[in-house]
Amino acid sequence: MRALVVDHSAAAHLSLAETPDPAPAPDESLVRAEAVSLNYGEVRGAAGPQTPEGSVIDWDAAGVVVKAAADGSGTAEGTRVVTLGEAGWAELRAVPANLLGVVPEDTGLGAVSTVPVAGLSALHVVRRSGPFLGRRVMITGASGGVGRYAVRLAARAGAELVAISRNSAQADGLRSLAAHEVHTDPAAVEQPVSAVLDNVGGQQLVDAFAALQAHGVLVNVGRSSEAGAVFPPGALRGDEGRHDRSIRTFFLFAGPATDFSADLAWPAAEVAAGRLDPGIRWRGPWTRYQEAAQALLGRRLRGKAVWDIG
Structure with missing residues (x-):
């Protein structure tokens, strides 16, 4: 699969590369990402010398389940979901049920990808x-x-x-x-x-x-x-x-194995209904990763940035 990996020789410290597909654990669903949103901390972390070359980073993504969890947790194949986790800016991510929320049908996945963090x-x-x-x-x-x-x-x-x-x-x-x-x-x-x-x-x-x-x-x-x-x-x-x-x-992951599934699904539904506005200020294909990352690092972006995967 393709993924954005840390590359300290690049201007934005990121490069598109081929990486191995994730191997889901029995309690993880395999999700094909359609959109990811960026957080300043992630982009800044990629630029930090402490982040190893080749790392795949990111927390926020929305997409479709392409393989249900083997143990029956999570959701069925074909379900549209918003996900949280260190699965990275990548085409595929393995996600446990507690970090996966169901998204209403006919909802723009770009907007709900801003929900997790x-x-x-x-x-x-x-x-x-x-x-x-x-x-x-x-x-x-x-x-x-x-x-x-x-x-x-x-x-x-x-x-x-x-x-x-x-x-x-x-x-x-x-x-x-x-x-x-x-x-x-x-x-x-x-x-x-x-x-x-x-x-x-x-x-x-x-x-x-x-x-x-x-x-x-x-x-x-x-x-x-x-x-x-x-x-x-x-x-x-x-x-x-x-x-x-x-x-x-405040720390979002203050409790062990917190179940975020309902708390991901509810704001996703509110965004879909127009009752919450994520404030997307930049959106484009992930091939333009350098443009969005540098806008965040340069503090020129107020609101959220979203990459469409494809």
Whole structure:
């Protein structure tokens, strides 16, 4: 089969190559990928010297089951699915049932391929940070892949949304997703919030924490700024009505052998119905991998990128 493999001699550190077909375990379905979506962390990881030559990386893909799992788990041959796993940017992937969600018929697989990392992260962190009904909630990195999903999901949960995006051109789009306020910096937010979903880290994390009201919680989902978070003296004091605030970390795979099948299928159906917008900003054949990867690495892409496999 063909796959994109790590090639540190190439401009985007990726090259198309022939690799062996995967050999599914008894509890794995063989899926032919039709679309994959990119995450900044994967593309950056491919460019890192610590990633071995020839590695096949990636988490997100949607396609069709071409061989059902031998033990009867998973879904039947011919089922359209969205999948999560380290199976790589490849034509075929072996996927266990807990990392595979069924996709409605006649659904564009390109759009639902964005669900696994971004959609699941947003869904799980919104669940863990709620209930949101009637609460002011700040989301940093709101125009990114996880951020867009989080804005829409938190709004549907009844939150008054304060969206933070360094790109002011994203303001109208975020308001269309139901954001009540849009700012380029958390420091510009005047009224306190009861929760923060932080996708950026660095100074934005520090400033977002300062906006928390008493008993508020900040959940750090991502660190796209790649900068340290340095708190000034007194930032963690509990006076002036800002006591008992907390910072929590988030990791999608925090539990062993987590069953994501239902949580993959639900947002895929919501995307198919138009109730969730993944914010695809780049789409093309995977032969144009270099163009999309460099756009992500250069921070020129706000939203998701999708490659069509074929």
